[in-house]
Amino acid sequence: MATLVLLGGGACMKSKITFTLDGQTIEVPAGSTLLEACRQAGSEVPTLCHDDRLHPYGGCRMCLVEMEGAPRLVPACKTQVQADMQVRSQSEKLERVRTTIAQMLLSEHTPGNGVQEDQLQSYAKKNKVEAPLRFASSAAWEDRNRFLGFDPQACILCDRCVRYCDEVMQCSALEHVGQGSQARIQPTNGQSFLDTSCELCGGCISTCPTGALYEKQAVDADGKVKARVEQTEKTRTVCTFCGVGCVLDVHTHQRQVVKISAEAGVGSNDGHLCNKGRFAWQFIHHPDRLQQPLLRNADGHLQAASWEQAYARIREGFTRIQNQYGSDSIGFLASSRCTNEDVYTLQKLARAVIGTNNVHSCAAT
């Protein structure tokens, strides 16, 4: 979408610069980072602390590359391409350093509960890296909120959640406290998310690379995960909680919603959601949901009925009213939350079948 807007806005094309990557001359837009350039060139550079929606951090060091003239390796995510740079993104040395850093992270990391993808584990599996030692685990985190689960043992201190909350939401509901072995991520002041400026948007979950932050609603009351992320079926659709139209993915398993997520780079929301869009889906499976037609009986009570009975009653009701008072005595109201197709069909029902233009909805903005 960004591209569309750029072109539509008539913004001038950015200037290009060339540099050498792994022996090839590469042309990239000015201002690109080495990471972007590597991606463009098809060179796979791993990263854990980077999210395109956040300022580069350069903390995890998985994306280190060799740059001619630099005394040490440089992080691709944090380094801007300069003309005529000489860069190597793949080498034996880099392989060794990346493996080592993955080893380090694996040594302090315990895989999370599987509600979220774990990019560190995926990298380890793919590249056959194992933890050579084990640091003491961090203390568990209990929080009485029902949406955001946090497992500090799966955290690798990439700061993505803290930076997301600070840069994107500007809520600062998470903080990186302490140093060295005492360093940890915690909800600000060590309080429950319910008691801080946290807005429960769950953006921290969406950016967490290891599943240390996860959707609590995907876990049963007894702590059992309803479905691991790879077990769920994903359906891409659109949120109904305001007019922004965030694109989201409904994850289902055995005909139940497990969680809702959004993918960065997709839709006008770019992977962001609010607390309603991400978490307010309990209503879908709520016992109050209407499951069969109801008809009001002679005593004035609503009573379960079959669809045939319901349609018969509607035919009888509308025919009588039409005959007695005319078509224009019937009004049609549609919620502004129904689909275009539903609403189109409703107004067609009014105009073509009943014969009235009395169609409207609460659609003032």
Added chain:
Amino acid sequence: MTNSIAEIEDADCMLVVGSNTTEAHPVLALRMKKALRRGAALIVVDPRRTWLAERATIHLQLRPGTDIPLMNAFAYVILQEGLADFAYVENLTENFEAFAAAAQEWSPERAAELCGVDAEQIRRAARLYAQTEKAGIYYTLGVTEHVCGVDNVRSLSNLALLTGHLGRSSVGVNPLRGQNNVQGCNDVGNNPVFLPGYQLVEDEATRAKFGQAWDCTVPAAPGLRLDQMMDGMHDGRIKAFYVMGEDPVVSEPHAKQIESGFEKVEFVVCQDIFLNETSRRYADVVLPSTCFAEKDGTFTNSERRVQRVRKALDPPGQARSDLRILFEVAQALGVDWGEPDAEKVWNEFADLSPKFFGIRYPRLEERGLQWPCPDSSHPGTPFLHEGAPLRGKGLFYPVDHVPAWEEPCADYPFLLTTGRTLYHYNAATQTARSDGHLDKQARCFVEISPDDAREMALDSGSTLRVESRRGAIEVEVKVTDAVHPGVLWMPMHFAEARANVLTGDGKDPEIGTPEYKVTAVRLVR
């Protein structure tokens, strides 16, 4: 919206009027936050000190219902100081003189007195908006839900025309839609005067076109608007209702009046996913339907982007998709439309609607399409009015102050205004069924200024009775300097404290939008 959501982050000046964006449109507000962090200027016009207002370059904390004098004063300053885009005005607008004359009536000093803001702040804000090249206006229900809602919007579009702030990326006039498919509802003809695709009912050729497509005679008489239908229950014009996914008893103003109206209606069909107040009390037939996750179709968002809605689940029990129900109702009434299929329905709509003709399901897969999109090769329209206003020349409307339908008085001295919160949505039928949301916000509350609270010896957490001429509710007090003395604010979400028990009969005479934003009330301890 004349612009796209993604363009907001590139704006250099944002004029946000009557919109608590971070709570009502949290994800869109992220773009504003990004612009803010980049250093963009922000002017907030709102009776409450919202999150954005706290960070605004200028916050004009006006008295609810005084938007037009304020915007006219903006225009006054812009004209007086020669900050208008005279070339734009000259070439691309009409009716400037009449508008200028109306604006001349409102010096910042005069407006300041009525609006309760500082005249110098009005001047600064007007200059900031006029002198920033990339300046956009964003507004919501704080502008429209007034007796003069339409004129309020006109006062904003006047400003955009006057400064030539229209028709460019990040530059335009942007209503932020409150519900996910407000835009689409209008687009597909759910309107008493428009057939689908904004084609007028009164046009005979149009009626003939639709009549042929639908194999019927489209009635020529314009229908009744929502508010007229509500009134129609009392005067006998309306005898039956088909209500799809609405709860008018809760969501319409002056609830008692609505309830007594429904008592008189003879036949009501409600189609919904939950039993609501309207269906529980008045429906003759209740049809169980589907929520968004259980159906296929499209929504059209605020930026006119048509996006695909896809079915993830089967509906519970015997519930059926809304589309299937409507097809079956038509069949019950003797018309066979064949098999219900969302894509076929969309195609029928697009075939009949030139602005939407190029939008088809296969093209929506990736990122949707923004209308107008007249043909299959058209890329969609990220922002409107490029080069010139769509109608050729932008029309200035001279507008003047319209007093609220009900002003505070000795008996009802407080001005109550209403809105949304971050944790709930509309009548909260969905969010109130989410324990995690109730954890953050379980109850209704009314915001009152520290001065008023002191005078009435009220503390946060105490309970209070709020009375209007039409009804009363009990509600928890929240003392905050976010509102000025004399002004109260409460959310509209809570069934046990329905703000619409209090609201009145004021509405915009042109389109019937109720005045939810101004109600005179008194407080009883």
Added chain:
Amino acid sequence: MDIRCLEGLRGCGGAGFAAAFKWEAVRREAGGDKVVICNADEGEPGTFKDGWLLRHHVQTILRGMQKAAQHCGATRGFVYLRPEYQAHGGILLEAIAALVEEGLLSAGSGQVYAAQSFPGRPAVLASSGLSDCALASLDWHVQHGAQELVGQATAQGGVELAPPSHGYALPPRESGPIPPAPSSGHPFRLDLCWGGGAYICGEETALLESMEGRRPQPRHKPPFPTQSGLWGLPTLINNVETFWWAERLLTGDCKTPAGSHRLYSVSGAVQRPGVYEAPVGLSARALVEDFAGGLREGAEVSCWIPGGAATGILPGSLLDTPLSPDGLSAVGTAPGTAAVVIYSQPTDPRTIAAQIMRFFAQESCSQCTPCRLGCRAAAAWLEGSEAFPQVEVEAQWLEAMELGSICGLGFTAPLVLRQWRRWFCSAEVPA
């Protein structure tokens, strides 16, 4: 101003960068808003010469800063002071007031600010009764500097925490003219900023972050502070001693050539621990015997530190190594902060190496993986923790720290382990 006399003067804060080069780099930057910062966050274990200078030669240092400001075109200056140096704060403010009086500094100088620390870490540790020397000793740091021990110590009533030093957070960059100082004609406002209290705050970019109110995590370079420092302005950051030398060189008070002498902090098992000005290239043995009164009675050297903890430990057999860049480079280390610490038998060199590494592990800002976890592993290896067996990955881990850390803490920390392996247990070096 002719600064050719500074040729040869190397920064005295540890990294040893050419001072004149920095001065010129900042001077060449465009724009009138530039900053000069005196790094007085003397935290390198074993080092206390800056504290001594501030006590005894504070005016010389401030005059040096003023000259730097005038040369570079800087209008704002700060002394970033280690918060444990409570007593020095008053000395500095008095000196600033005197220079305002004299007309060398702009009116309004002498504001007091406080930098950000790591959340969860006390901003300042009480230094009551401790000499600069005692404050700087490695033991003291390890026992009191590391935050996890601070909490325990306070719980036991051991160390009393002083209030976070009377200053407000530095406000965002203020605009508005600084009045010219009457006698120099150059506008230069000099203020005091209490440091964040962590070891890493001495790293110049972490120092800047803490001044700007964020976690003191070092920045990625480039850009260097000379290009984009405090508030993004070109910023000259020099050590206390560097400004002292510069002032004396520029006024001709210093009779020795630039860079030929340094101030040595000598401590440990010597007769007279203290700060000594000595020629660069003297051996540690000469320094101890000719300046510090010789070894303590009966002491036998077990190991020694040539230039602060980050330079690692050397065996007694190398006491004759010249303390020059070349001399120390030949034995795999560097002059650092010129802090010589002598340990005597029966102190086990491994204990010292482990203490240093534990200190680094605790003081790591935790931003980058290699430093945060590498130091932690190296400390455990040196401590010989049974629960944490020596592993064959050591070589790769140290390499990753050296090549992949963000700042000097991470990429010099492996030196301690390497030095220990090289000089004390060569037989144990893994393949």
